[in-house]
Amino acid sequence: MKNSIIILIIVAAVFAIGIFMYINNPTPSEYQNGPNEEEPVFCTQDAMLCPDGSYVGRVAPNCEFAQCPIPKDAVMEDGTIMEAEVEASVELE
Numbered sequence: 754m755k756n757s758i759i760i761l762i763i764v765a766a767v768f769a770i771g772i773f774m775y776i777n778n779p780t781p782s783e784y785q786n787g788p789n790e791e792e793p794v795f796c797t798q799d800a801m802l803c804p805d806g807s808y809v810g811r812v813a814p815n816c817e818f819a820q821c822p823i824p825k826d827a828v829m830e831d832g833t834i835m836e837a838e839v840e841a842s843v844e845l846e
Contacts, residue, residue: 803821
């Protein structure tokens with residue numbers, strides 16, 4: 754019997770809070786970005802095969818493919834990086 758009364762009180766309190774919130778804001782507005790927020794960017798989930806066998810995906814904001822990782826053997830002793838040609842690229846669906 755005590756459990757029933759406690760549950761009834763909790764349900765009544767939740768119901769009262771809901772009515773109070775509706776009375777104070779009967780027409781809630783939709784969320785809108787603030788003045789400093791940009792619209793979210795959604796890129797397709799394509800993948801590009803890099804020469805080293807790894808894959809990279811598209812990155813925001815321009816949805817361009819990320820750079821392939823630089824192979825360790827492409828870095829010269831003086832710190833310069835050899836230009837590597839991309840042999841193939843594959844887009845996965």
